[in-house]
Amino acid sequence: MVNSIALIGGTHGNETSGIQLIRNWQDFGLPTRFDELNVSLNIANQAAIDANVRFIDEDLNRQFTFERLATPNNAKEALLAQTLNQKFGPKGESNTDFVIDIHNTTSAMGATLIILEADEFHISLARYVKHQMPEANILLEDEKPYLEHAYLCTTGKRGVMIEVGGQPQGVLREDVYLLTEAMAEAVLDFCVAFNNGTLATVQLPECEVFRLGENITFPLDEAGKRTAMIHHALQDKDFEPLLPGMPIFRTFDGHDITWQGESTTYPHFINEAAYFKLDVAFATAQRIVL
Known part of the structure:
Protein backbone atom coordinates (compact mmCIF):
# COMPACT_ATOMS: atom_id res chain seq x y z
CA MET A 1 0.00 0.00 0.00
CA VAL A 2 1.02 3.57 -0.70
CA ASN A 3 -0.39 5.14 2.45
CA SER A 4 1.32 8.53 2.41
CA ILE A 5 2.33 10.53 -0.65
CA ALA A 6 4.28 13.80 -0.70
CA LEU A 7 3.85 15.82 -3.87
CA ILE A 8 6.55 18.50 -4.12
CA GLY A 9 7.10 21.54 -6.32
CA GLY A 10 9.72 24.26 -6.12
CA THR A 11 12.75 22.14 -5.34
CA HIS A 12 14.29 24.49 -7.89
CA GLY A 13 12.87 27.97 -7.54
CA ASN A 14 12.72 28.85 -11.24
CA GLU A 15 10.99 25.65 -12.41
CA THR A 16 7.48 26.98 -12.36
CA SER A 17 5.17 24.19 -13.55
CA GLY A 18 5.37 22.15 -10.36
CA ILE A 19 5.12 25.28 -8.24
CA GLN A 20 1.96 26.37 -10.04
CA LEU A 21 0.44 22.89 -9.97
CA ILE A 22 0.95 22.61 -6.20
CA ARG A 23 -0.53 26.07 -5.68
CA ASN A 24 -3.52 25.31 -7.89
CA TRP A 25 -4.24 22.06 -6.06
CA GLN A 26 -3.82 23.83 -2.73
CA ASP A 27 -6.32 26.49 -3.83
CA PHE A 28 -8.83 24.34 -5.72
CA GLY A 29 -8.26 20.86 -4.37
CA LEU A 30 -7.02 17.65 -5.93
CA PRO A 31 -9.33 15.94 -8.43
CA THR A 32 -11.92 14.03 -6.43
CA ARG A 33 -10.81 10.64 -7.75
CA ARG A 54 17.34 27.64 -9.17
CA PHE A 55 18.82 27.88 -5.68
CA ILE A 56 20.24 30.48 -3.27
CA ASP A 57 23.54 28.88 -2.20
CA GLU A 58 23.62 25.27 -3.37
CA ASP A 59 21.45 22.91 -5.43
CA LEU A 60 18.80 21.57 -3.05
CA ASN A 61 18.34 18.47 -5.18
CA ARG A 62 21.94 17.38 -4.55
CA GLN A 63 21.84 17.57 -0.74
CA PHE A 64 20.22 14.27 0.18
CA THR A 65 23.07 11.81 0.51
CA PHE A 66 23.66 10.38 3.95
CA GLU A 67 27.08 12.05 3.99
CA ARG A 68 25.80 15.53 3.13
CA LEU A 69 22.89 15.24 5.55
CA ALA A 70 25.35 14.35 8.32
CA THR A 71 27.93 17.03 7.51
CA PRO A 72 27.53 20.51 9.06
CA ASN A 73 26.97 23.12 6.36
CA ASN A 74 25.54 26.61 6.73
CA ALA A 75 24.46 26.95 3.09
CA LYS A 76 20.74 27.78 2.94
CA GLU A 77 19.84 24.68 0.93
CA ALA A 78 21.93 22.42 3.16
CA LEU A 79 20.05 23.66 6.20
CA LEU A 80 16.75 23.37 4.35
CA ALA A 81 17.62 19.80 3.41
CA GLN A 82 17.91 18.92 7.09
CA THR A 83 14.38 20.20 7.68
CA LEU A 84 12.94 18.49 4.61
CA ASN A 85 14.64 15.22 5.51
CA GLN A 86 12.92 15.26 8.87
CA LYS A 87 9.61 16.21 7.26
CA PHE A 88 9.53 13.57 4.54
CA GLY A 89 12.05 11.02 5.83
CA PRO A 90 14.26 10.56 7.60
CA LYS A 91 16.04 9.00 4.66
CA GLY A 92 16.44 5.26 5.06
CA GLU A 93 13.78 5.12 7.79
CA SER A 94 11.12 7.19 6.06
CA ASN A 95 7.61 7.86 7.25
CA THR A 96 6.57 8.78 3.69
CA ASP A 97 5.73 5.93 1.33
CA PHE A 98 6.13 7.84 -1.92
CA VAL A 99 7.69 11.20 -2.81
CA ILE A 100 6.85 12.73 -6.21
CA ASP A 101 9.11 15.69 -7.01
CA ILE A 102 8.16 17.90 -9.97
CA HIS A 103 10.76 19.63 -12.15
CA ASN A 104 11.17 21.53 -15.42
CA THR A 105 13.99 21.38 -17.91
CA THR A 106 14.95 23.82 -20.65
CA SER A 107 15.61 20.78 -22.85
CA ALA A 108 12.97 19.43 -25.24
CA MET A 109 12.32 16.31 -23.18
CA GLY A 110 8.54 16.47 -23.22
CA ALA A 111 6.92 14.80 -20.23
CA THR A 112 9.54 12.53 -18.65
CA LEU A 113 9.12 10.28 -15.64
CA ILE A 114 12.42 9.58 -13.88
CA ILE A 115 12.53 6.34 -11.91
CA LEU A 116 15.53 5.24 -9.84
CA GLU A 117 14.85 1.52 -9.57
CA ALA A 118 13.76 -1.23 -11.96
CA ASP A 119 11.80 -3.24 -9.41
CA GLU A 120 8.25 -4.53 -9.81
CA PHE A 121 6.64 -1.35 -8.43
CA HIS A 122 8.52 1.05 -10.68
CA GLN A 132 -1.92 6.57 -19.97
CA MET A 133 0.42 8.97 -21.79
CA PRO A 134 1.91 7.37 -24.92
CA GLU A 135 3.89 10.57 -25.53
CA ALA A 136 5.68 10.24 -22.18
CA ASN A 137 9.33 9.29 -21.84
CA ILE A 138 10.57 7.01 -19.06
CA LEU A 139 14.12 7.65 -17.86
CA LEU A 140 15.74 5.05 -15.59
CA GLU A 141 18.61 6.26 -13.42
CA ASP A 142 19.68 3.07 -11.67
CA GLU A 143 23.43 3.54 -12.05
CA LYS A 144 23.61 3.48 -8.24
CA PRO A 145 21.39 2.10 -5.46
CA TYR A 146 18.30 4.17 -4.67
CA LEU A 147 19.51 5.46 -1.30
CA GLU A 148 22.86 6.60 -2.74
CA HIS A 149 21.19 9.22 -4.92
CA ALA A 150 21.31 12.80 -3.66
CA TYR A 151 17.79 13.68 -4.81
CA LEU A 152 15.09 15.04 -2.49
CA CYS A 153 12.68 12.31 -3.63
CA THR A 154 14.89 9.66 -1.98
CA THR A 155 13.75 10.85 1.43
CA GLY A 156 10.69 8.70 0.77
CA LYS A 157 10.53 4.91 0.90
CA ARG A 158 10.03 5.28 -2.82
CA LEU A 172 5.35 29.29 -17.25
CA ARG A 173 4.22 27.72 -20.53
CA GLU A 174 0.67 26.40 -20.72
CA ASP A 175 1.57 23.37 -22.84
CA VAL A 176 4.35 22.36 -20.46
CA TYR A 177 2.12 22.98 -17.44
CA LEU A 178 -0.63 20.78 -18.90
CA LEU A 179 1.86 17.96 -19.55
CA THR A 180 3.07 18.31 -15.95
CA GLU A 181 -0.47 18.11 -14.64
CA ALA A 182 -1.27 15.10 -16.83
CA MET A 183 1.79 13.17 -15.69
CA ALA A 184 1.23 13.98 -12.02
CA GLU A 185 -2.34 12.75 -12.34
CA ALA A 186 -1.19 9.59 -14.13
CA VAL A 187 1.21 8.80 -11.27
CA LEU A 188 -1.56 9.38 -8.71
CA ASP A 189 -3.97 7.24 -10.79
CA PHE A 190 -1.39 4.48 -10.58
CA CYS A 191 -1.28 4.85 -6.79
CA VAL A 192 -5.06 4.44 -6.62
CA ALA A 193 -4.93 1.33 -8.79
CA PHE A 194 -1.97 -0.06 -6.83
CA ASN A 195 -3.75 0.40 -3.50
CA ASN A 196 -7.00 -1.08 -4.80
CA GLY A 197 -5.28 -4.13 -6.24
CA ILE A 216 28.96 14.35 -22.24
CA THR A 217 30.81 17.60 -21.67
CA PHE A 218 31.47 20.45 -24.07
CA PRO A 219 34.91 20.55 -25.70
CA LYS A 225 37.38 27.65 -22.08
CA ARG A 226 34.57 26.20 -24.18
CA THR A 227 35.43 25.77 -27.88
CA ALA A 228 32.11 24.58 -29.31
CA MET A 229 28.34 24.68 -28.97
CA ILE A 230 25.55 22.14 -29.50
CA HIS A 231 25.15 21.41 -33.21
CA HIS A 232 21.84 22.50 -34.69
CA ALA A 233 21.22 18.93 -35.88
CA LEU A 234 21.25 17.73 -32.27
CA GLN A 235 19.45 20.63 -30.61
CA ASP A 236 15.92 19.70 -29.40
CA LYS A 237 16.39 16.05 -30.42
CA ASP A 238 16.06 14.66 -26.90
CA PHE A 239 15.47 10.89 -26.79
CA GLU A 240 15.94 10.61 -30.56
CA PRO A 241 18.59 8.14 -31.79
CA LEU A 242 22.08 9.55 -32.15
CA TRP A 259 29.44 11.34 -32.12
CA GLN A 260 32.25 8.84 -31.70
CA GLY A 261 30.40 6.30 -29.62
CA GLU A 262 30.49 2.71 -30.79
CA SER A 263 26.71 2.42 -30.92
CA THR A 264 23.51 4.42 -31.12
CA THR A 265 22.66 6.42 -28.01
CA TYR A 266 19.67 8.47 -26.94
CA PRO A 267 20.69 11.96 -25.77
CA HIS A 268 18.62 13.95 -23.31
CA PHE A 269 19.01 17.06 -21.18
CA ILE A 270 20.47 18.52 -24.37
CA ASN A 271 21.81 22.03 -23.72
CA GLU A 272 20.10 22.16 -20.31
CA ALA A 273 20.59 25.67 -18.94
CA ALA A 274 21.03 24.48 -15.34
CA TYR A 275 24.06 22.41 -16.35
CA PHE A 276 25.73 25.22 -18.29
CA LYS A 277 28.15 26.05 -15.47
CA LEU A 278 29.11 22.39 -15.25
CA ASP A 279 29.97 22.27 -18.98
CA VAL A 280 27.56 19.35 -19.42
CA ALA A 281 26.25 19.28 -22.99
CA PHE A 282 23.89 16.31 -22.71
CA ALA A 283 23.46 12.89 -21.16
CA THR A 284 23.38 9.60 -23.03
CA ALA A 285 21.02 6.66 -22.57
CA GLN A 286 20.50 3.11 -23.74
CA ARG A 287 17.06 2.17 -25.04
CA ILE A 288 15.67 -0.89 -23.25
CA VAL A 289 12.26 -2.49 -22.81
CA LEU A 290 10.78 -3.20 -19.37
Missing part, protein backbone atom coordinates in the same frame (compact mmCIF):
# COMPACT_ATOMS: atom_id res chain seq x y z
CA PHE A 34 -7.75 11.00 -5.51
CA ASP A 35 -9.77 11.53 -2.32
CA GLU A 36 -8.84 8.07 -1.08
CA LEU A 37 -5.13 8.92 -1.20
CA ASN A 38 -3.26 10.61 1.64
CA VAL A 39 -1.49 13.32 -0.36
CA SER A 40 0.40 16.28 1.08
CA LEU A 41 1.08 19.25 -1.18
CA ASN A 42 4.45 20.88 -0.57
CA ILE A 43 6.60 23.78 -1.75
CA ALA A 44 10.27 22.96 -1.14
CA ASN A 45 12.41 26.09 -1.55
CA GLN A 46 10.33 29.23 -1.06
CA ALA A 47 13.38 31.52 -0.85
CA ALA A 48 14.56 30.40 -4.29
CA ILE A 49 11.03 30.82 -5.66
CA ASP A 50 10.87 34.36 -4.30
CA ALA A 51 14.20 35.14 -5.98
CA ASN A 52 13.18 33.27 -9.18
CA VAL A 53 16.46 31.33 -9.18
CA ILE A 123 8.25 -1.12 -13.78
CA SER A 124 4.49 -1.28 -13.25
CA LEU A 125 4.43 2.49 -12.70
CA ALA A 126 6.42 3.10 -15.89
CA ARG A 127 4.13 0.85 -17.91
CA TYR A 128 1.02 2.45 -16.43
CA VAL A 129 2.16 6.02 -17.13
CA LYS A 130 3.27 5.10 -20.65
CA HIS A 131 -0.12 3.47 -21.24
CA GLY A 159 10.60 8.38 -4.91
CA VAL A 160 10.32 9.56 -8.49
CA MET A 161 10.78 12.80 -10.38
CA ILE A 162 8.61 14.35 -13.05
CA GLU A 163 10.71 16.35 -15.53
CA VAL A 164 8.93 18.36 -18.22
CA GLY A 165 10.31 20.62 -20.94
CA GLY A 166 11.32 22.52 -22.78
CA GLN A 167 10.48 25.54 -20.69
CA PRO A 168 12.72 28.55 -20.07
CA GLN A 169 13.73 29.09 -16.49
CA GLY A 170 11.45 31.37 -14.51
CA VAL A 171 8.49 31.39 -16.90
CA THR A 198 -6.70 -3.51 -9.69
CA LEU A 199 -3.30 -3.55 -11.39
CA ALA A 200 -3.30 -7.33 -11.18
CA THR A 201 -6.34 -7.47 -13.44
CA VAL A 202 -4.76 -5.26 -16.13
CA GLN A 203 -2.16 -6.55 -18.55
CA LEU A 204 0.12 -3.56 -18.93
CA PRO A 205 2.30 -3.94 -22.00
CA GLU A 206 6.06 -3.66 -21.81
CA CYS A 207 7.30 -0.16 -22.57
CA GLU A 208 10.30 1.68 -23.90
CA VAL A 209 12.65 2.95 -21.20
CA PHE A 210 15.83 4.99 -21.51
CA ARG A 211 18.55 3.87 -19.10
CA LEU A 212 20.97 6.65 -18.14
CA GLY A 213 24.49 6.35 -19.49
CA GLU A 214 26.99 9.16 -18.96
CA ASN A 215 27.27 12.93 -19.15
CA LEU A 220 37.28 22.73 -23.69
CA ASP A 221 40.69 24.16 -24.42
CA GLU A 222 43.67 23.88 -22.09
CA ALA A 223 42.47 26.91 -20.14
CA GLY A 224 39.05 25.33 -19.60
CA LEU A 243 24.16 7.38 -34.47
CA PRO A 244 27.95 7.21 -34.70
CA GLY A 245 29.19 9.86 -37.10
CA MET A 246 26.28 12.26 -36.57
CA PRO A 247 27.23 15.82 -35.57
CA ILE A 248 26.93 16.83 -31.93
CA PHE A 249 29.01 20.04 -31.69
CA ARG A 250 29.89 22.95 -33.96
CA THR A 251 33.21 24.54 -33.03
CA PHE A 252 33.44 28.30 -32.90
CA ASP A 253 35.76 28.23 -35.89
CA GLY A 254 33.12 26.42 -37.94
CA HIS A 255 33.95 22.71 -37.79
CA ASP A 256 31.67 19.81 -36.87
CA ILE A 257 32.44 17.32 -34.10
CA THR A 258 30.65 14.00 -34.52
